[in-house]
Amino acid sequence: MKSYLTNQIKNIVLLGNSGCGKTTLAETMMFEGKVIERRGTVEAKNTVSDYTEIEQVYLRSIYSSVLYTEFQDHKLNIIDAPGGDDFVGGVIPALRVANTSVMVINAQNGVEVGTEIQGRYVEQYGKPMMFFVNQLESDKANWDSTIDSIHQSFGKKAIIVQYPVNAGTDFNGFIDVLMMKYYTFKGDTGERTTNEIPAAEMDTANELHNALVEAAAENDESLMEIFFEKGSLTEEEMSKGIRRGMANRDLFPIFCGSGKKNIGIKRLMDFIINVSPYPNQTINPTDNAGVEVPIDSKAPTSIFVFKTNYEPHIGEVNFFKVISGKVTEGMDLVNMNNDTKERITQLFASAGKNRTKVTELYAGDFGCTVKLKNTKTNHTLNGPGAPWVFEAITFPEPKFRTAIKARNEADEEKMSEVLNRTHQQDPTIIIEYSKELKQTILHGQGEHHLNILKWHLNNTHKIEVDFVAPKIPYRETITKIAAADYRHKKQSGGAGQFGEVHIVIEPHVEGAPDKTKFKVDGKEINLNIRGKEEVKLDWGGKLVYYNCIVGGAIEARFLPAILKGIMEKMEEGPLTGSYARDIRVAVYDGKMHAVDSNELAFKLAGRNAFKNAFKIAGPKIMEPVYEVEIMVPGDKMGDVMGDLQNRRAIIMGMGSDRGFEKIIARVPLSEMHKYSTTLSSLTSGRANFHMSFLEYEQVPTDIQEKLLKVYETEQVED
Known part of the structure; x- marks a missing residue:
């Protein structure tokens, strides 16, 4: 494979709802570039993109695939991104490193849920976008309704460049209103014939051509002047205007064809090569310090790792983009995130499961390597003279949580290793080992997302696991003043154990003054702090x-032991075993024995005195409350609001955003279990949400009573 310079490289990401045909389109693009000798199909489970076992089981993309093809003396890097929102971990890195997004639309369905969601991510990253209306050979293909749905979701910036003449089972050609030609195709060979536009189509073609000319002229003042003077633009002038319009996200060209029948794929690739931006024609990336880094092959070498795979018999495979300079086989680089040295022993251009060995890669190009020791996703590797560290890719917050445990306790360690490795491959899967809850908690983007992980554990790694409901990290506190004392006394022949502690406790309020006078059960307690x-x-x-001991009732050397006993009970609250917080404890009296008193005795006395006082101090359980922001279609508002009411939600605000209704609510974490699944069911997958921790607040009395009963039952069973 030849080496490609920066001005010979184009980087695109294929986006779209599951089932729109991205993988088939990518397969045909690689076939046309002679990177593969034959086209596989998703149904036959032999595409180079969807090559993992789980993708072949589900017949859909679950992971992003880094691919390439060669066309017109250019290298076209392609990332085939998954369509389900559960697998957004493959979409976000692709948008970070690609320069153009190609939104693939299924002509049978028009704009779908995944299209809308991924369109919002494209907008967030400010990437140029074009549409490819696919599967026009299907008997249910409907061009007009598809275009209507695109305009409804993305506005009039979406401009038709091509339209089909005979969408449906007889589909074999389209009219290109940029070139003003009628292209027909023979079978599924990709063989194209260029024809004059039929007279019956000329009015439609002219109307769409003029609309395209106007859209192109609007993005360049000099072109606008030419347009007003001559009433038209040349093909070259139109391409210039379209290029600028795409860069400004003021124009989204619409193409059409069939990935399956290889209709229009060469023309699509030709447009990408000629009009979409080269890597160095986009806004320069900035490092963590805000310094712009030029995408320049003559600059010092710097690469950014955007994806990590773990593959059997190979180990870790790191996928990277060359940001500046060039990287060569055998090159020594420094990992700027952990200050370790790495040698690039092998370089590859990736075409899914196929890897092509290369000797060098220039700025703007994608590549992969193996056998790096300390390099993961989001790491920057630099050569001499490159000081930059690039900002880590930010992923959406998790939407689904579950606890996981191995059925066989002997598999726990192996399970942990696999989970940690999985996080390296998919950072949207977060593993939390909770000492507090005594559970391993998985956080992901949805129930299906984590079920895929479970499938891998059970089938790939032969570890039988179960998902169980995650416990809630409650907190315990008190609401009023209480006093208690406890004497620990134990005699066992020799030296015994003796310690007596008197305490008073009250709620802690930040900034409140220290109190020295209390009245508890009619008894006044005066403290000398x-x-x-x-x-x-x-x-x-x-x-x-507080140490309020006077007269030597307890020696100062025993006070740390009393605190230790109190802290033990703070870590395992008296009500439900949850952490306790926001409490003031004053030790004001006690007794000791000259021989039998020791640290253990006072630790136990302090622990039990605190426990007794806590139970009569108006104890309350506090629960974590999250702010939940939901984007929901207007026709589903009633269903979503009704479900939120059943979850003890408090609506904090409502509004509209890009055609969706927005709900902001406070919801207890205990009510959010499997919410992503419920929301998807209520809205046919059209709604989206994210949540963030807000605060702890007291649970209602009836719920506290239920929690106490559950804890008592668990204690009896133990």
Whole structure:
């Protein structure tokens, strides 16, 4: 394979709803570039893009595939992105490194859920976009309704460049209103005949041609002047205007064809080569310090790893984009994220499951390598003279959580290794080992997303696992003042154990003054504060510990042991075993024995005195509350609002955003289990949401009683 310079490289990402034909389109593009000798099909499970076992089981893309083809002395890098929103972890990195997005539309269905969702991501990343209306050979293909749906979702910026003459089972050609030619195709060979536009189509072709000319002229003042003077533009002038319009996201060209029958694919590739931007014609990327980095082959070498795969018999495969300079086989680079040295022993151009060995790659190109020791996704590798570190790819917050456990306890360690490796491949899967909940919690983009992981554990790695409902990280606190004492006394022949502790506790409010006078059950307690320690708790909130011992009732050396006992009970709250927080504890009296008192005795006395006081101090369970923002189609608002009411949600705000209704609500985490699945069911997959932690607040009394009963039952069973 030849080496391609920056001005010979185009980088695109194929987007679209599952089933729109992205993988088939990519297969045909590679076939036309002679990168593969025969075209595979999704149904036959032999495409180079969907090559993993799980993708062949589901007959759909689950992971992004990095591909390439060669056409007109150019290298066209292609990322075939998954269509389901559960697998957005493959979409976001592709948008980060690609320069143009090609939104593939199924002509049978028009704009679908995945189209709308991925269109919002394209807008967020500010990428040029074009449409390819696919599957026009299907008997249910409907060009007019498809165009209507595109205009409804993406506006009049979407401009027709091609339209089919006979969509349906007889589809074999289209009219290109940029070239003003009628192209027909023979079978599925891609063999094309150029014809004059039939007289019956001339009015339609002229109307669409004029609309395209106007759209192209609007994006360039000099072209607008030519258009007003001559009333038309040349093909070259139109291409210039379209290029600028795409760069500004003011124009989204619409192409048509059939990936399956190889109709229009060469023309699509020709347009991408001639009109879409080269890597160095886009906005320069910036590093973490905000410094612009030129995409220049003569600059120092810097590459950014945007994807990591783990493959049997190979190990980790790192996919990267050359940001600047050039990378060569045998080159030594420094990982700027961990300051380790890495040698690029082998370089490949990736075509899905096929890898082509190369010796060098220039700025703007994609490649992959193996056997790197300390390099993962989001890492920057630099050569001499390159100081840059590129910002990590930001992924959407998780929407689904579940606990996981191995059926065989002996598999726990192996399961943990696989989970950690999975996170490296898909950063949208987050693994949390919760000491508090005594569970391994998985966070993902949806139920199907995590079910795919479960399939891999069960089938690929032969680890039988179960998903169980995740526990909720409740907190415990108090609402009023209480006092208690406890004497720990134990005699067992020799030296015994003795320690007596008297405490008073109250809720901690940040900024409130220290209190020295309390009245508890009619008894006045006056404190002489001799020492104060504020413990900032790892799980949030504080414990404030006062030493109010006078007259040597308890020696100072035993006070840390009392605090240790209290902290043990803070870590396992008296109500449900959850963490306790925001409490002030004053030790004001006690007794000790000259021989039998020791640290253990006072630790146990402090622990039990705190436990007894806690239970009479108006104890309350607090639950985590999240802010949930939901984007929902207007016709589904009632269903979604009704479901939220059943989840104890409080609506905080409503509005509209890009054709969707937006709901902002406060919802307890305990009510969000499997919400992504429910929301998808209520809205036929058209709604989307994200959630972020807000605060802890007290649970209602009836729910607290239920939680107490459940905990008591668990304690009895244990």
